[in-house]
Structure formats: structure tokens, C-alpha cells
Amino acid sequence: MQVPQDGEDLAGQPWYHGPLSRQKAEALLLQDGDFLVRAPGSRGGPPVISCRWRGLALHFQVFRVALRPRPGRPAALFQLEDEQFPSMPALVHSYVAGRRPLSQATGAVASRPVVRQGPLRRSFSEDALMDSPAQEEPLRARKWSSSQPADLEHTGQTGQDDPGAGATAMPVCTLPRMGSDPTLLKGPTPLGTVADSLRASDGQLHAKAPTKPLRTPSLALPEAPGCTPTYCELVPRVPSTHKSPPSQRCPEPESPWWEAEEEEEEDGCFIRPQAEVSFCPPAHASCLLGPQNRPLEPKALHTLRGLFLEHHSGSTALHLLLVDCQATGLLGVTKDQRSAMGVASGLELLTLPHGHRLRLELLERHEVLALAGALAVLGCAGPLEERAAALRGLVELALALRPGAAGDLPGLAAVMGALLMPQVSRLERTWRQLRRSHTDAALAFEQELKPLMRALDEGAGPCDPGDVALPHVAPAVRALEGEEPAGPLEESCERLLRTLHGARRAARDAPRFRQAAARRLRGFRPHPALREALTTGFVRRLLWGSRGAEAPRAERLEKFQRVLTVLSQRLEPDR
Known part of the structure; x- marks a missing residue:
């Protein structure tokens, strides 16, 4: 079966099943190499590639890196381990056509797509899985006045209060943003926007140009301690003053013992050995052998x-x-x-x-x-x-x-x-x-x-x-x-x-x-x-x-x- 190319929409792919539980996905994977792409649930989240390999159903979460909107650039990048792709169809096509393993640890190869049966069911997480960003609700329209040169919200509209059939209202989100555009938002704004909004008479009262909005990316990671600060379009960093309070942070997953950093010794003085040490793990119930087993069962x-x-x-x-x-x-x-x-x-x-x-x-x-x-x-x-x-x-x-x-x-x-x-x-x-x-x-x-x-x-x-x-x-x-x-x-x-x-x-x-x-x-x-x-x-x-x-x-x-x-x-x- 032909795997779609990059430019096609994710919802139109036959191997995309929309919101699907892990159990239902595993029931559809019958042979080694069978795969499908699904949304993990109705509450949002990155897409998941489910694949059967060597008799086991494996699930691989695809990372989605959101980018700032810019003409000629995708809204997000998708990756499994190292290489990034501009869309989910491009990622699937690369791994399936090249018979590349989805992860080096498992070696699982996706080769046979499981075709979706019936219409696609939408969910709240659908926009997060699509290649294009979700449509934004246009700002509330205000009255047009020819004496308000700085009122840029209604660019492209007629001078009437209520646009007629021949005049189409263009929402602000459809206009490409430039680095020198004035700020259009009103009231208190989150990080990455300017708090001082532009009033109708600002263009006449202020001689200087409006303040530019901060160039804040869609994805921001905190600075690592002891590392030289660097800038990257895909994974940029923000100063530590913009970090969220500790009470609002998501708890980080606990690292296994082999990834934990070694504790530093309080002092370098010599400690006399007390006894011989064994590093054999303590005996516990085995999942492969019974409490009393014979040789070579x-x-x-x-x-x-x-x-x-x-x-x-x-x-x-x-x-x-x-x-x-x-x-x-x-x-x-x-x-x-x-x-x-x-x-x-x-x-x-x-x-x-x-x-x-x-x-x-x-x-x-x-x-x-x-x-x-x-x-x-x-x-x-x-x-x-x-x-x-x-x-x-x-x-x-x-x-x-x-x-x-x-x-x-x-x-x-x-x-x-x-x-x-x-x-x-x-x-x-x-x-x-x-x-x-x-x-x-x-x-x-x-x-x-x-x-x-x-x-x-x-x-x-x-x-x-x-x-x-x-x-x-x-x-x-x-x-x-x-x-x-x-x-x-x-x-x-x-x-x-x-x-x-x-x-x-x-x-x-x-x-x-x-x-x-x-x-x-x-x-x-x-x-x-x-x-x-x-x-x-x-x-x-x-x-x-x-x-x-x-x-x-x-x-x-x-x-x-x-x-x-x-x-x-x-x-x-x-x-």
C-alpha cells in the first residue's frame, strides 16, 4: 500500500485512526509489521504510532515541537528519536519506505499500514495532531472610524459598521505577523506579548513607534545550570526569571538508579573499611522460576x-x-x-x-x-x-x-x-x-x-x-x-x-x-x-x-x- 507524501493532511491518511485506546489499537495489529497512528485520548497529547513486532504490540510516542508561525515554515516538527519531519505523513513515509526501525532499542519496523474502517471520529486533541495549527477565534469587531489611523484590527474591511454581503471580514489571525508590527492585543497578556495595548489615538499622541512584541517562541526550556546559554529556533531557552512557580510545575518522572547522579562526598578523609561488600541483588520472588526448581527446567x-x-x-x-x-x-x-x-x-x-x-x-x-x-x-x-x-x-x-x-x-x-x-x-x-x-x-x-x-x-x-x-x-x-x-x-x-x-x-x-x-x-x-x-x-x-x-x-x-x-x-x- 502506498504511503502518502508530505503535503497530504493527516486526517485523510488511511492509517490514521483518530482517538483510539491502546487496547483497541492492539486488537487491530495482527502480524509483525502492522502499524497505525492514533490519538492517545480525548484530552489531547502527541500522536502515537502503534506497531506489532516480534509478537508484541509496541507503542511509540511522537514528539511534536511547535514553531512560531512564519510564512513558508511548518507549524510544528515531528520526531521519534533524532530526525525531525515537517508533518506526520512525512515521518511515516520516511520510516516505512526506508524500513527504518522506529527505535534503536526495539528494532521494530513498520511496513504494513492498518487501514481505517469508517469515518474518522474527531476529538479535542485533533488539532494537536494535525499538521496545521488550530484556528483562532477572531477578535471582537469594533466600529470603523476614518479618524482612527492606528486602529489596525479592521484592515481589509469596509468603512461600514456591519459588513455587507460584498465585504468579507478578515480576522487578525489570518494576517502574517512581522517583527515590526504593532501590538494588537488588549488587557493583561501572558509571557511573550506586550502588556501596553495600542489605543485608537496612539498614532496621533505618540511621536515614537509602538513597542515591538517580544520574540518569544512556542516552546521554551529553562536554562541548564552551569551551561553556556545558546539560542536555537527549534528549542530556545528563556531566562530563569520567566520560570513557572514550583507549585505549578508538573512533577518530573523519577529517574532510575543508573541515571541518578552520584552523591558528592562531604569530605575527602579516609574511611576505614568495615566489611566485605557484595553487589549481588537481594533474593526475591522470580517471575521465571519457582521457589524450588530443578536444573534446566x-x-x-x-x-x-x-x-x-x-x-x-x-x-x-x-x-x-x-x-x-x-x-x-x-x-x-x-x-x-x-x-x-x-x-x-x-x-x-x-x-x-x-x-x-x-x-x-x-x-x-x-x-x-x-x-x-x-x-x-x-x-x-x-x-x-x-x-x-x-x-x-x-x-x-x-x-x-x-x-x-x-x-x-x-x-x-x-x-x-x-x-x-x-x-x-x-x-x-x-x-x-x-x-x-x-x-x-x-x-x-x-x-x-x-x-x-x-x-x-x-x-x-x-x-x-x-x-x-x-x-x-x-x-x-x-x-x-x-x-x-x-x-x-x-x-x-x-x-x-x-x-x-x-x-x-x-x-x-x-x-x-x-x-x-x-x-x-x-x-x-x-x-x-x-x-x-x-x-x-x-x-x-x-x-x-x-x-x-x-x-x-x-x-x-x-x-x-x-x-x-x-x-x-x-x-x-x-x-
């Missing part, structure tokens, strides 16, 4: 498979970055935790003697995530293409976690640990199918991801806080826990020195890493179930069950390695 595995299929690799990478930042103690550190550990973040704590508990938690997190990633491939007992698709999904997730993207190096190390695990790397037929069906993913794994992971393990990979949100700390954690590096003695010593130097640099740059992580997660709203599925406690219970999760770490890892070996042999037996 089929129902939970089926739910997780559908959950990961609903989210593309970029969204999953941001979920993993959020959970990793909390598990490492980079974001969400409370004041009590800082007082207990004596430093401001977990990147500093893991280099100190009393960071033993945190180091063990990070080691276990890396291991259980790698085992879960390997299980995602080895648990595919179906056709060969299914296992190749699982490999491709892990490669795409690793690419989304690399430096310059999400920048979550611990998450990247866990995914690469799954791909490089012996039980996975020995699947020759599966890797051959990956190279045949998903050549780009196979080349990215061999030519980009494997060299990058090797450099990170040797302490020579990228670690700049601009590209990296969370540094690779697994080598330093292993070294501080007494694990000897493999390889010749001279190379091992050089690698150990680079690793310890990298850990000291990460502790020093912890504030910069915190800013980089918060910048990547700004505006991100995680899916609760997917976020829980990436926590260490959930993965541990999923792999070993509620009772087996309490067993010693070495014993648990040894048993699950044997399970993965059996699964790998069943998929591709040795010849």
Missing part, C-alpha cells in the same frame, strides 16, 4: 528462548551492560556500601585485600554466563541450521558488546568464553554451516572478535573510557586470586605486569567509566524478565537448580562441564 528454557528471540542483539547488550555494571559495583552503589568498603566503586574494591568476596563473585559470574551461552548452542537438538543460528546470535551479541558499541568487556568475555569453549568449538559441522549460511558473522568472529579477545586477555586491548563502559577485569581478578597465567615464564611475567597495570588504571579511571556507562544507559528502560535472566543468581539456579546452586563452586563447575561434554558428543559424535 524445560519450561524455563522455553520461556528464555522466546524472551531472547524477542530482543535484538543491541537491546540484549544494554541489558547485559546494566546487570554487569551493578554486579561490578560501578553503578547503583549506595552510600552505606561506599562507607563499608572505603572506596567509591567496585573497580577500586577488587584491587584491595578486602575485595576478595567481590572477586569471587565476578569470577563466578563470568563462568556461569559462559556456561549458559554454551548451553544455548549445545541444547539445540533440532536441525543443524538451528545450532548455526544460535552461534550467529552469540556472535551478533558479542559484536554489540565490543568497544565502541555497548562497551561491556566482561559481557564480551563471557560470550566469547562460550564460543571458544571446547565442547562448542569441536562442532565442525555446525561451524561449517555458520560459514555457509551466515558468512558475515563467521568472518567477524574469526577476523575481529578472536584477535580482540586475545588482546584483552593479554592486557593489550582497548581500555579507553570513551569506547569502553566497563573494562575487562577477569585477568586481574584471576591474578589477584592466585591463579597462575599459562605460557612461558617470561611471557607470563610480562602479561602479569600488564594485567596489574591495567587493573590500577581501571581503578583510577573508575569515575570516567561510570560516566561512560551512565551515558550509554541514559533513557534505557529494561525488560524486567530479561534483566532478571542475566543476573548471576538466576543463571546459577537455572543451571544447577535451587538445591545444587548452594554446592561448592568447583564441584558445580566440574559437573556441568561433564553435562556439556555429553551434549556435544550427542550432537556430533567422534568419528
Whole structure:
């Protein structure tokens, strides 16, 4: 179906349904790619694009930026994320014709419009959704007098008190306003107009020209503290003296904890550590597992498979970055935790003697995530293409976690640990199918991801806080826990020195890493179930069950390695 072009009216578009509730809109979206545009309700508000994607009904609010009326310029601009359009039809045409995702977080693509059935129902919010501004009520007409040269309200009217059939009264709102036009309003006026109105005899009594109205835009934002004041036609700012009183302001939505600014320390004096700190979230009722679960429950595995299929690799990478930042103690550190550990973040704590508990938690997190990633491939007992698709999904997730993207190096190390695990790397037929069906993913794994992971393990990979949100700390954690590096003695010593130097640099740059992580997660709203599925406690219970999760770490890892070996042999037996 052809999507209308820019100049057409919104009410005439077949995909615009007017005021429509969320429930009724979701009932009209039957297949992936179906979309419609609706008004959110009868009380006004910006337009909403409703779209079905990967089995879910998603709703995207379109921002409407009102502009000052000016000849040759639209009355408002419409945008979803970054790009602005002069009309709603232009926005819809750009996203549908170019098959562009409506948001980067979901990847939803609108491709098939749902045609409206029946006439369009008008609402009070209709004018806010149309591309043209609402018509204004003309000012009350006054008597015409030839001795009133300054009475400009009746420009274009005849000199009669009551216009006849041949004289048409032109309201003031139809006349284009110029910067030098005199003020036409009477009485007290809101911000952006002149309070002193022009009387009929002003043109004869005053020698100077009338005062010009203030050039106040339709949208005004308060000045940000500490920022250099700038002017923009689309998003201008006004002085702080014009701000509304606190009692009249709308309450701002509460920001999540990963977007909250860190509290400043009252003084810089040293605080003696009190105890070892854990950053694992407290145990609570799981929405995916029961209070007592067995290892690898089929129902939970089926739910997780559908959950990961609903989210593309970029969204999953941001979920993993959020959970990793909390598990490492980079974001969400409370004041009590800082007082207990004596430093401001977990990147500093893991280099100190009393960071033993945190180091063990990070080691276990890396291991259980790698085992879960390997299980995602080895648990595919179906056709060969299914296992190749699982490999491709892990490669795409690793690419989304690399430096310059999400920048979550611990998450990247866990995914690469799954791909490089012996039980996975020995699947020759599966890797051959990956190279045949998903050549780009196979080349990215061999030519980009494997060299990058090797450099990170040797302490020579990228670690700049601009590209990296969370540094690779697994080598330093292993070294501080007494694990000897493999390889010749001279190379091992050089690698150990680079690793310890990298850990000291990460502790020093912890504030910069915190800013980089918060910048990547700004505006991100995680899916609760997917976020829980990436926590260490959930993965541990999923792999070993509620009772087996309490067993010693070495014993648990040894048993699950044997399970993965059996699964790998069943998929591709040795010849």
C-alpha cells in the first residue's frame, strides 16, 4: 500500500485512526509489521504510532515541537528519536519506505499500514495532531472610524459598521505577523506579548513607534545550570526569571538508579573499611522460576528462548551492560556500601585485600554466563541450521558488546568464553554451516572478535573510557586470586605486569567509566524478565537448580562441564 507524501493532511491518511485506546489499537495489529497512528485520548497529547513486532504490540510516542508561525515554515516538527519531519505523513513515509526501525532499542519496523474502517471520529486533541495549527477565534469587531489611523484590527474591511454581503471580514489571525508590527492585543497578556495595548489615538499622541512584541517562541526550556546559554529556533531557552512557580510545575518522572547522579562526598578523609561488600541483588520472588526448581527446567528454557528471540542483539547488550555494571559495583552503589568498603566503586574494591568476596563473585559470574551461552548452542537438538543460528546470535551479541558499541568487556568475555569453549568449538559441522549460511558473522568472529579477545586477555586491548563502559577485569581478578597465567615464564611475567597495570588504571579511571556507562544507559528502560535472566543468581539456579546452586563452586563447575561434554558428543559424535 502506498504511503502518502508530505503535503497530504493527516486526517485523510488511511492509517490514521483518530482517538483510539491502546487496547483497541492492539486488537487491530495482527502480524509483525502492522502499524497505525492514533490519538492517545480525548484530552489531547502527541500522536502515537502503534506497531506489532516480534509478537508484541509496541507503542511509540511522537514528539511534536511547535514553531512560531512564519510564512513558508511548518507549524510544528515531528520526531521519534533524532530526525525531525515537517508533518506526520512525512515521518511515516520516511520510516516505512526506508524500513527504518522506529527505535534503536526495539528494532521494530513498520511496513504494513492498518487501514481505517469508517469515518474518522474527531476529538479535542485533533488539532494537536494535525499538521496545521488550530484556528483562532477572531477578535471582537469594533466600529470603523476614518479618524482612527492606528486602529489596525479592521484592515481589509469596509468603512461600514456591519459588513455587507460584498465585504468579507478578515480576522487578525489570518494576517502574517512581522517583527515590526504593532501590538494588537488588549488587557493583561501572558509571557511573550506586550502588556501596553495600542489605543485608537496612539498614532496621533505618540511621536515614537509602538513597542515591538517580544520574540518569544512556542516552546521554551529553562536554562541548564552551569551551561553556556545558546539560542536555537527549534528549542530556545528563556531566562530563569520567566520560570513557572514550583507549585505549578508538573512533577518530573523519577529517574532510575543508573541515571541518578552520584552523591558528592562531604569530605575527602579516609574511611576505614568495615566489611566485605557484595553487589549481588537481594533474593526475591522470580517471575521465571519457582521457589524450588530443578536444573534446566524445560519450561524455563522455553520461556528464555522466546524472551531472547524477542530482543535484538543491541537491546540484549544494554541489558547485559546494566546487570554487569551493578554486579561490578560501578553503578547503583549506595552510600552505606561506599562507607563499608572505603572506596567509591567496585573497580577500586577488587584491587584491595578486602575485595576478595567481590572477586569471587565476578569470577563466578563470568563462568556461569559462559556456561549458559554454551548451553544455548549445545541444547539445540533440532536441525543443524538451528545450532548455526544460535552461534550467529552469540556472535551478533558479542559484536554489540565490543568497544565502541555497548562497551561491556566482561559481557564480551563471557560470550566469547562460550564460543571458544571446547565442547562448542569441536562442532565442525555446525561451524561449517555458520560459514555457509551466515558468512558475515563467521568472518567477524574469526577476523575481529578472536584477535580482540586475545588482546584483552593479554592486557593489550582497548581500555579507553570513551569506547569502553566497563573494562575487562577477569585477568586481574584471576591474578589477584592466585591463579597462575599459562605460557612461558617470561611471557607470563610480562602479561602479569600488564594485567596489574591495567587493573590500577581501571581503578583510577573508575569515575570516567561510570560516566561512560551512565551515558550509554541514559533513557534505557529494561525488560524486567530479561534483566532478571542475566543476573548471576538466576543463571546459577537455572543451571544447577535451587538445591545444587548452594554446592561448592568447583564441584558445580566440574559437573556441568561433564553435562556439556555429553551434549556435544550427542550432537556430533567422534568419528
